[in-house]
Amino acid sequence: MELEKLAIEELRNGYRFDRESKRYICNHCSQFYEPGEIYKFGDRLFEASRAVKLHIETEHGGSLKDLLFGESKYNTLTENQKDMIWKIYTGMSDKEIAQELGISPSTVRNQRFTLREKAKQAKLYLAIYEQASERKANPEERIIPVHSSAKMVDDRYVITEKESDKVLRAEFESLEPLKLKRFPGKEKKKIVILRRIAQEFEPGRKYNELQMNDIIKEIFDDYAVIRRYLIEYGFMDRTRDGREYWLK
Known part of the structure; x- marks a missing residue:
């Protein structure tokens, strides 16, 4: 999740309510809880707004621990x-x-x-x-947010909205459905492209390798390269054995 999009209270709580998907989403692992659904913790059942808080406590030891000791370039x-x-x-x-x-x-x-x-x-x-x-309302000057899980932030990430739009139009054959012509060598272009491809994955959902490959194949033939760079640039993470992948 891009840090710029989180309010202070959402950072403190460890979760946010996403108005678009109408879900409570954990900031740390993107696990989501939908209003109207009932979730089980131990022997008790809880509605979504309480369940996400219990998730933060049981899975992450509270919000502070992950904020304090988690890997973030901003800490x-x-x-x-x-x-x-x-x-x-x-x-x-x-x-x-x-x-x-x-x-x-x-x-x-x-x-x-x-x-x-x-x-x-x-x-x-x-x-x-x-x-x-x-x-700063001018897209020629407004810089796109850096995703909070980026591994190494430098001038590669100084990309304006106008520059980003230009790369998307040039490198994608189609944006709906998403079809990539080529995967460029320039770092700034890679970041723009990977950022857009990452939006095709659902926050909080775990994907196996086959599911990952199937989604990427629809976008670009060399799915292995895209999958590797999504991990390398911190847009996604995976288990050590590569069995599960998820958005960071």
Whole structure:
């Protein structure tokens, strides 16, 4: 999921309600829950809005754990800072944290103060940036979002909406149904193409290799190359044995 599309509350909760599909979707694994359906957890049954919260707790150990320790290029906290935040979250006192880390309670308090100031800075920056970016209505300047699971972010991802549209028109024979003419060598073009192909897969659904291949074959003959690059660029993930694939 592209981080820009998630509100702060949705990040904190670990899930979002997608108005288009009318589903509650887990931010961490894309598992979805549909209103009107009943889901079983243990010996009890729950409706969708409660089920997605239980999913976050049982499958991910709560939202914070995945946010804090998950692989994200946007998480710039040091390992020590992550450890400190987790200990604070679990309810440890300054004295207990100090004893476990072999530091003084005053050092713990200073680190807590630093983390709080970092949060204030982030909040102010977000308010400033969101207001400024709302003015960028021109597609020639508006940069397309970078998917949050991208493996390595550099200038390859500096792609405007206009540039993206140009690549899509040039490299696809058809956008409906999706038919790719060729898979180019240029990195920016690859990212645009893979981003569009990834939209053909359903969030929260697990695909076996045969299902993956069948979907990609309809788009491009060399399905193995596309499948490999979807994983390599972080648009999709898979189990180690390659039996299951899913959108990240």
